[in-house]
Each structure stands twice: as structure tokens, then as C-alpha cells.
Amino acid sequence: MPTWRQLEHQVRERLADGQEARWVVQQVAGRTGAQWLADLDHPAPTRCLDFLEGLVRRREAGEPLQYVLGSWGFRRLDLAIDRRVLIPRPETEQVVEHAIAELTRLRLATGKPPRVVDLGTGSGAVALSIAVEVAGAEVWATDASADAVAVARANVAGTGGMAATRVRVVAGSWYDALPPELAGRVDLVVSNPPYLAAAELADLDPAVASWEPTEALVAGPTGLEAIEAVVGGARRWLRHPGALVVELAPAQAAAAVALALGAGFDRAVVRPDLAQRPRALVASIG
Numbered sequence: 637m638p639t640w641r642q643l644e645h646q647v648r649e650r651l652a653d654g655q656e657a658r659w660v661v662q663q664v665a666g667r668t669g670a671q672w673l674a675d676l677d678h679p680a681p682t683r684c685l686d687f688l689e690g691l692v693r694r695r696e697a698g699e700p701l702q703y704v705l706g707s708w709g710f711r712r713l714d715l716a717i718d719r720r721v722l723i724p725r726p727e728t729e730q731v732v733e734h735a736i737a738e739l740t741r742l743r744l745a746t747g748k749p750p751r752v753v754d755l756g757t758g759s760g761a762v763a764l765s766i767a768v769e770v771a772g773a774e775v776w777a778t779d780a781s782a783d784a785v786a787v788a789r790a791n792v793a794g795t796g797g798m799a800a801t802r803v804r805v806v807a808g809s810w811y812d813a814l815p816p817e818l819a820g821r822v823d824l825v826v827s828n829p830p831y832l833a834a835a836e837l838a839d840l841d842p843a844v845a846s847w848e849p850t851e852a853l854v855a856g857p858t859g860l861e862a863i864e865a866v867v868g869g870a871r872r873w874l875r876h877p878g879a880l881v882v883e884l885a886p887a888q889a890a891a892a893v894a895l896a897l898g899a900g901f902d903r904a905v906v907r908p909d910l911a912q913r914p915r916a917l918v919a920s921i922g
Contacts, residue, residue: 637679640665640672647692656701663705664688700843710761712768715791720783721759722852727909728828731883732765734907734916735826738879739770742823745877749773753818753873755810755827755866756780758852760788760803762826767799776822777805778813781851811869822873827866828883833859860891867895867919877922889914 638646640661648657662668664684667675680688694704702708702723707716710724711732717723739750749772754763757777767775779785788805795803806813832854837845844853855862863884870880880901884892889906896904896919909915 637682638685639677640667640680641676643680643688644676647688650692651695656695659701659705660691660695661688664691698843698846700847703847710759711765713761713764713791713795715759715761715764716787716794717759718787719847720781720849721787722828722848724759724761727915728761728883729765730907730909731826731828731881731916732762732769734918735762735766735824735881736769738881738918738920739766739773739824742877742879746823750823751818751821752776752824752826753778753811753814753822755825756829756852756862757788757805758784758828760791760805762828763788763803763805764791764795764799766826767803768795773802775803776814776818777803778808778810779805780807780809780813781849782807783849784852810865811873814873819872821875822878823875824879824881825866825870825873826881827862829862829866830855831859831863831883831885831888833857859885860888860895863888863892863917864895867892867899867917870919871900871921874921877920879921880917880919882917883915884917886914889917892917893919 644661648654702717752775754777757763757779763775763777785807792800792803893904901919904919906914907916
């Protein structure tokens with residue numbers, strides 16, 4: 637029987653990527669870190685070989701590594717990921733950073749644990765990160781996709797602990813999913829909505845366009861449709877003071893600021909991502 641080391645070498649030759657090869661073989665082995673190193677020269681069980689072959693073939697066919705592995709890291713979390721939801725990206729990690737900064741500011745003003753709404757939650761990455769990183773935060777996560785709701789709920793269950801008890805995942809389009817009694821009682825609305833125009837789909841990397849859910853990528857003819865819905869509906873749900881944080885494409889920065897000011901927000905700016913590109917609309921009232 638081949639050892640794990642030999643299998644890693646074989647997969648590296650097929651994928652032409654040493655790091656990917658290690659991740660795939662480790663996924664099959666169920667070992668990482670010191671345990672992986674200790675077992676490298678142990679024979680791999682026969683039952684693992686077909687599973688490994690299936691993963692390698694999926695990657696060779698162009699399926700994104702994150703879907704092949706079935707999980708991916710996001711901030712402090714390890715999230716279950718498959719084709720029903722977008723792959724979490726570093727840009728969105730920074731959006732969470734801006735959201736947490738707003739929650740810190742608001743808590744200093746009110747002294748109370750915050751209530752947050754995450755619209756279009758997908759895998760639940762944003763909602764769960766806020767629940768884990770902001771003490772006492774109550775988070776409502778909504779999504780119109782029944783598939784995404786199922787993935788998000790699985791990730792909530794997988795997180796465990798007190799943070800999981802403070803996240804509620806509900807099905808429905810944007811604010812329609814929320815109970816009416818939340819109106820005027822939310823401290824922060826955050827969203828990573830679809831923000832591509834329909835015509836942009838043809839120019840996307842095939843690894844994105846062919847594998848990730850189109851409805852989570854494309855907003856409509858202009859690309860601003862989902863941002864308009866999120867920004868336009870936020871005031872009804874927010875307390876005073878309250879804040880809104882929305883991920884967007886860099887070219888949409890000026891339009892998003894205008895939307896927020898037109899919707900009655902007192903202040904609106906666009907914060908950068910780690911590459912210093914405009915990425916997150918941050919708007920506030922009160």
C-alpha cells in the first residue's frame with residue numbers, strides 16, 4: 637500500500653501544485669499539523685484511495701479547491717462550503733472588520749450587546765464571524781436561497797458554543813425574512829449582496845462563473861439592484877444610532893454613497909479592502 641507521503645507526491649504531479657496536493661491528501665487522511673507529519677510514512681488504508689481519486693479528478697476538472705475540500709477558513713471559522721454558496725473571500729473578511737468597528741462604536745454609545753442583521757448570508761460567514769467575535773451580539777441571517785439557508789444552518793450547528801445560540805438563520809428575500817417586531821430595533825445591517833451586472837458574467841474567471849451560484853453573483857442589468865434594495869430598506873429597521881455596511885465593487889463606490897445619502901443616512905463613506913480598493917459602504921444615522 638502507498639504511504640501518505642507517496643500519495644502526496646503523486647497528487648502533486650497531477651495537480652502541479654504542492655500546497656493543493658497536501659491539502660487534498662490531508663483531507664482524505666483526516667490529519668494535519670504534527671499528526672500529519674508523524675503519519676506521513678504510514679500506509680494509507682485501501683478505502684481512502686477511491687475517495688482521494690475522486691477529489692483529485694474533481695480538481696483536475698476545474699472545480700474550485702474550496703468545493704473539493706468541502707470547507708474553507710474565514711477569519712476564525714472553518715466553514716462548510718459547496719456549490720450552493722459563494723466561496724468566502726478575503727475582501728469579505730475585511731467587510732466584517734468594518735462591521736465590527738461600527739459595532740464597537742455603537743456599543744460605546746449604548747453600552748448594550750448589539751442586534752445585527754446579515755442580508756444574503758450565503759454560508760453564514762459574516763453572521764457567524766460577528767457572533768463569534770462580538771460578545772453578546774444577536775445576529776439574524778437571511779437568504780432567499782433555500783440551499784444557502786441549509787448551508788448556513790449547518791455552519792451554525794457546526795460552530796457550537798454560545799455563539800451558535802445567538803444566530804438565527806431565516807429564509808426570505810432581504811428584509812422580507814425578518815419578523816416585523818425587529819423594525820427600529822437593529823443596530824447594524826450588513827450584507828455581501830450580488831453586485832455584478834449581467835453582462836459582466838461572461839468576463840469572469842471560469843472557475844467562478846462555471847461553479848459558483850450565479851444568483852449570488854449577478855444582481856441584474858446594472859449590478860446595483862441588490863445594493864439598492866439593501867440600502868433603501870435599511871432605515872426602517874435601524875435604531876438611532878445605527879449603521880449599515882455593504883460590500884460592493886470598487887466602481888460602485890460613488891453610486892453607493894449617493895444611494896445611502898438619498899435614503900436618509902447622515903454619513904456615508906466607502907472603506908478599502910486589503911488591496912486598498914474601495915470595497916465597503918459604511919453608512920450611519922444618529
